[in-house]
Amino acid sequence: MIIVIQCKDQVGLVAYIAAILAKQQLNIVSMREHVDPAENLFFMRVQVEDNDHEDAKLEQLLKRLLPEGAMVAVNPNPAKKVVVLVTKEYHCLADILIRNFFKTLGATVQCVIGNHATLQDVCERFDMPFYHIPHEGVSKEEFEQQIDAAVAKYTPDYVVLAKYMRIVPPSFVSKYPMRIVNIHHSFLPAFIGANPYRKAFERGVKLIGATAHFVSNELDEGPIITQQIVPVNHSFTVTDMVKAGQEVETSVLAQALKLVFEDRVFVSKNKTVVFS
Amino acid sequence: MIIVIQCKDQVGLVAYIAAILAKQQLNIVSMREHVDPAENLFFMRVQVEDNDHEDAKLEQLLKRLLPEGAMVAVNPNPAKKVVVLVTKEYHCLADILIRNFFKTLGATVQCVIGNHATLQDVCERFDMPFYHIPHEGVSKEEFEQQIDAAVAKYTPDYVVLAKYMRIVPPSFVSKYPMRIVNIHHSFLPAFIGANPYRKAFERGVKLIGATAHFVSNELDEGPIITQQIVPVNHSFTVTDMVKAGQEVETSVLAQALKLVFEDRVFVSKNKTVVFS
Amino acid sequence: MIIVIQCKDQVGLVAYIAAILAKQQLNIVSMREHVDPAENLFFMRVQVEDNDHEDAKLEQLLKRLLPEGAMVAVNPNPAKKVVVLVTKEYHCLADILIRNFFKTLGATVQCVIGNHATLQDVCERFDMPFYHIPHEGVSKEEFEQQIDAAVAKYTPDYVVLAKYMRIVPPSFVSKYPMRIVNIHHSFLPAFIGANPYRKAFERGVKLIGATAHFVSNELDEGPIITQQIVPVNHSFTVTDMVKAGQEVETSVLAQALKLVFEDRVFVSKNKTVVFS
Amino acid sequence: MIIVIQCKDQVGLVAYIAAILAKQQLNIVSMREHVDPAENLFFMRVQVEDNDHEDAKLEQLLKRLLPEGAMVAVNPNPAKKVVVLVTKEYHCLADILIRNFFKTLGATVQCVIGNHATLQDVCERFDMPFYHIPHEGVSKEEFEQQIDAAVAKYTPDYVVLAKYMRIVPPSFVSKYPMRIVNIHHSFLPAFIGANPYRKAFERGVKLIGATAHFVSNELDEGPIITQQIVPVNHSFTVTDMVKAGQEVETSVLAQALKLVFEDRVFVSKNKTVVFS
Known part of the structure; x- marks a missing residue:
């Protein structure tokens, strides 16, 4: 207990x-x-x-x-429900789908929502409902409202942004306070914002990292849950860095979700207390 | 408190x-x-x-x-006293001497005892008493008794074997139960005993490690306090592995002593509980 | 090129x-x-x-x-073909299936063969041929011959033992010299043989590891490709260690396969040269 | 050769x-x-x-x-000469002095120059010339010129800033192009500038790091030689982070100097090529 x-x-x-x-x-x-x-x-x-x-x-x-x-x-919520938002990259989602399928995720994925249809196939192979809500052809507000409505229908306990390459609006964040987990593809606070691997390449860093954090209304500024790094060297192109980064992104999101779903993560203002 | x-x-x-x-x-x-x-x-x-x-x-x-x-x-023993035993290698001892000199060790080194005189000079530069007790020219029993007596004079709280390449006898171990800290130059239980780096080289491992543990009467079998590793590759000779190992030995012994001197390490049968 | x-x-x-x-x-x-x-x-x-x-x-x-x-x-063999052998554990296989499905494995999985039917479902979801060859109810020799025949039909370039909990016989090893990759659930040479996590638990180690190696006829003694570790502590039960170990097993096998499929691994007697 | x-x-x-x-x-x-x-x-x-x-x-x-x-x-310059600049913190300097004393640094330290006298004692214990050049009571220009002159007298091959908490002027940098090694107490480019550990504490990061880099005229922007990190958690105060950081600073500077003194580091525009 x-x-x-x-x-x-x-x-x-x-x-x-x-x-x-x-x-x-x-x-x-x-x-x-x-x-x-x-x-x-x-x-x-x-x-x-x-x-x-x-x-x-x-x-x-x-x-x-x-x-x-x-x-x-x-015994806080032993049957946690999760909605996953994605764009095109498969690595984080696939890891979650596999753990969900083998019942080792510590939570149940209810559905996956993507602004592209790229990941529909892999979801369907696991009988996982997938909703394609394109951000093209509609206003930003309409798009965000559609996402919001699609998520709300499931009343999830947590929302996981598994390489969802869009910013979620404050109205959405306020509905799931400290219950939206994002994976950011950098060792925050280094390389905030877009194209972190290109920036890392240009800066010539020797380690790249990934950060799992709760989403707040400050972009990339929410409480950090966990971080991991991987060594890189001069022979890495930007593409190589992206690939190396994807491995660490997958790993760090998996670790963060394990900690969150085992009720080991508390939020204290803009930081986390993690009893790992 | x-x-x-x-x-x-x-x-x-x-x-x-x-x-x-x-x-x-x-x-x-x-x-x-x-x-x-x-x-x-x-x-x-x-x-x-x-x-x-x-x-x-x-x-x-x-x-x-x-x-x-x-x-x-x-506030268990805020003024811990330590005797350090060495042979010829400087790296672990020098790290301890430096921290002791700058009062960041968390304990006070009372003296250093070596079965070779190699490290006398560096000790004296820090005004640290050094006793040279050679193991040559005397019987094993006489040697061990001399070491025992030299240590006992200081009634230390802890004895640190900082690359002391001799086995301490049961009579000595029983005087300082779970208060003798040893650094073993391998990722125990791999490569127990002598020449671990040669064995590691011959096995072609890709990581080498070091283990800090309390000394019990089973060689290399006492409770493990902490372990660290460092990557190696095919270009490493045995000498390169020894050098890389020395870095990790220094680091792992420093970490273990910090944990022990901050009263974070408990012993439960043949394991440790470490509140790090 | x-x-x-x-x-x-x-x-x-x-x-x-x-x-x-x-x-x-x-x-x-x-x-x-x-x-x-x-x-x-x-x-x-x-x-x-x-x-x-x-x-x-x-x-x-x-x-x-x-x-x-x-x-x-x-450009050695740009279209490498792979057969995967499994028992019941899903984590290494699932990772391989996902990469294969998204064409980022660097090789093509032809089929999966299991001595249990446990992993048939996940294979079929990816349209991956799965053969269930039980080791029960037949002699060891018959079983080994059936496996041999099933693999041989595909003339694979590599055989991956993705937590295949059986020893492959010398006759099989000799057919795929330095082309069978195994994941061993310990930081070899520590904890050779069965139940490494129980042994690690009993020894009270602070790091557990996994080793990807080529299979030779000496059990757990083939050339090591890569090794990784993960920290554990006193709060880990054997089950917790197994779970932590599975994460590192998945990761280390993925890394080894990447190195092998990119033609970065050479064998020199019982060691590897890895141009990573 | x-x-x-x-x-x-x-x-x-x-x-x-x-x-x-x-x-x-x-x-x-x-x-x-x-x-x-x-x-x-x-x-x-x-x-x-x-x-x-x-x-x-x-x-x-x-x-x-x-x-x-x-x-x-x-055999580029087998007898490299080094001048070390320091302020008050001992950890990086002590590590260099020890290696220099035991002739394992790969270079020879000629002297240490400090803007405080704090580290004079430890230098003298190793018969190492120490020059105290205070920055107080003189103009910035005078101070910088005195440092410049004191260093120039030794015509060193490399200048090591071992926690030297002052910015060196362009005139100095141009005299030793890509031959000044600095240790920056953060995982650059995170926490550029002053008080990185306080910033890291306030951001609630789970890893802190240190970066060894060549000094260019852009503050904290020179080519990175190597980086390392260490995990931290919610129980760390700023002081704890500083202490943990000092360990990693010592280690990363030692590693960088080893790479540089073994002629493994090349500079390509604002990045390094490191044949480690």
């Missing part, structure tokens, strides 16, 4: 929480706790031995004693 | 501990807890905001409520 | 080769050369600017001047 | 060079070649078996046949 808690910090929080768990004869297997002093926020993830305890009742017990506004979840 | 606890596991431990801390108005900044189910052992490291609390009194309060045989330490 | 050469070493080889290329007005973009002094072997990979040159004619010109027994290939 | 060549690219260069070497009965052990098509530049590093050949004569033979303006060096 997993318990996650986020609230204002105060003396005695761990004692309150642990006392309640002990009273219920819940043995703590692993506990991670962090206080962000700048924000005065308390974060905790507890793993207790499974028993027949009723989740909702335990949540109530905990909430009663915690500071107002506390976020408490016992 | 750091509090470390190790004891038999039972329901309610975290509650007991946290309640005591709360009663003393000690605010928990960071808490790491782990239960080893196979050994039924409980491990905890808590960082609380510093206040004027008396360490010894808090230790007593905690001990009273914890299972018999519990190890409890509040 | 890629040119690969392997032969006995002698003074002047580079001069011969480069002179021939220059005479044909072939501009060298990148050249990698290595001499294994222990084996007196010369290895070279040259990339020249593409032109209309006839591959076979250039091969002849080169062969005429190189020591007897030289292996020379100009 | 090492031979390095840099010149305009043209067809047949490798053939010319290899023919000359073969005529002198020089056996090539390892050859690395790269052509930068954007700049039309040819780079080569050849390692041949040592013999009694006269370096200067071989240089002449090679130069005669290579395009005008070619840079050719046979």
Whole structure:
């Protein structure tokens, strides 16, 4: 059983929480706790031995004693639903589809939405609903509204931008606060914006990276979940860098989704607390 | 203030501990807890905001409520003393001497003992006592007894084998249980024993590593603290591998000592719990 | 255009080769050369600017001047054919199927053969022929002969053991010398043989790895192509280690196949020369 | 024997060079070649078996046949001289002093110059001349001129900025073109300029890095030699990040100097070609 808690910090929080768990004869297997002093926020993830305890009742017990506004979840949403947005690149999507198909993703993909039809075939091979919503021939607003409506129909818990090469509007972001995961093809904050691999090539860097982050309304500025890098050298063309980058993008998005779906990621202002 | 606890596991431990801390108005900044189910052992490291609390009194309060045989330490030994044993290779020792000189080691080196005189000069440049105890011209037993006596005079908290190319006898190990840190020049358990780099070269591995571990009476079998690797390739001679290995040995020993001196490493049977 | 050469070493080889290329007005973009002094072997990979040159004619010109027994290939086999053997685990196979489907594997998968039917479904979704050859209910010899026959029908250039949990017999190995790529779920030579993750768990290692190697008749002793590692810690159960290991297995096999299919890997006795 | 060549690219260069070497009965052990098509530049590093050949004569033979303006060096400067500039931080300097003392640096440090006296003691312990040239109490121009004069007296081959926290003026840079190595405490181009660790902390990155580069007249924009990273997490304060960064700074500078002193680094416009 997993318990996650986020609230204002105060003396005695761990004692309150642990006392309640002990009273219920819940043995703590692993506990991670962090206080962000700048924000005065308390974060905790507890793993207790499974028993027949009723989740909702335990949540109530905990909430009663915690500071107002506390976020408490016992076994938070064990059946997470996900919508994936894509453009043309297959690598991140394919990795997600495979894990979803073999039930190792930790969440269920409900559908895939693309502004190109390129990835329809691979989706259909996994009986995955695919919606092609082209951004051409319509206004930006119309396009964004169509995407919004298509996603909303599924009421997903998370939206994954798996190399979705469009900016999502504030109205969309506000519907899924800290629940939109994006993969950015650079070691942020280096090479913000478009064509990061070309910029990396031109700068002659010796490592390229990728960043998985939650989407906020500041482009490429949302809380970073995880980052990875891969070495490159003078023999790499831009194309080689893109290819090397795709490997690390796939890997870093997979890792970020694992952390998020296992309820290991908390957001503290513009940063994450990750109990990995 | 750091509090470390190790004891038999039972329901309610975290509650007991946290309640005591709360009663003393000690605010928990960071808490790491782990239960080893196979050994039924409980491990905890808590960082609380510093206040004027008396360490010894808090230790007593905690001990009273914890299972018999519990190890409890509040600000465990802030002035750790270390004796370093060496042979001829300088890289690990020099790194330790530099950190000791600039007071960033987290412990104080009391002296260096070598079975060769090679490293006497560098020690003296840092006003570090160096004892040359040759293993030649004496019996193995006499040599080991001389080393034992030389170390014992300093009553160190930890003994660091910084590329000490001799096996320490059980009588010595038993005096410093889980307080002797060794650096082994391979990615254990690969290439146990002598000449690991030659063996690695002959096997054609693509990564070589180094392992920092506590010394037990089984050669190269003590609890592993940390491990690192470095890539190698077909162009590496054995000498190149040794050189690359020395870099990673220096780095992995430094990292292990940091973890140990910050009281982040616990031993559970033949493994470590590391709250890094 | 890629040119690969392997032969006995002698003074002047580079001069011969480069002179021939220059005479044909072939501009060298990148050249990698290595001499294994222990084996007196010369290895070279040259990339020249593409032109209309006839591959076979250039091969002849080169062969005429190189020591007897030289292996020379100009644009070696641009359409490599691969048969994949599997058991039950999906992760390595799925990664290969995806790359094959999107034509980024650098080779063409002809069929998949499994001793269990578990992975039949995912193959069929990609229109990939799958043959289920059970090892149960037949003698070991019969089973091995059936596998041999099934593979032979496709005359593949390479056989990939993508978590195929059976040992292939010498008769099979001799048919595809240094053309069978295996992924071993450990950082070889640590944890040779069965259950490496359980052994790694019991040893308390802090890094686990995976090794892609060519298959020889010594179990787990063939030339290593590439190795990768991933950090683990005390909180990992054996199952967690297996999961972490699967990620690195997928990654290391993909990297090895890329190197092999781009003709960057040479074998020198029991080691590889990799011009990565 | 090492031979390095840099010149305009043209067809047949490798053939010319290899023919000359073969005529002198020089056996090539390892050859690395790269052509930068954007700049039309040819780079080569050849390692041949040592013999009694006269370096200067071989240089002449090679130069005669290579395009005008070619840079050719046979055993380029085996006794490289280095001046180190520092401010207050000890970690990079200490690492250099240790390697210099044990003659494993690949170059000889002639003196250390600091704008603070902090590191005088450690230098003197290694009998290393230290000059304290304060930047306070004088004009920027006077200060820069004093530094310039102090360095010039030693006619060094390379100048190493080992955490020298001042910008060197164009007049200084032009005296040592692509021969000033700087360590920048960030994963460039992220966090250019001052206080990179504070910026990294505020951005909540999960990896921090360091970059060794040649100094050009664009601040932090010179050709990158090598980069390394280290993982960080939410529990790191700015101070923790600085400490973690210092480890990686030490390591990346050591690696860069090794590459440079082994004549493995070439500059192609604003990038490096590194035959590592």
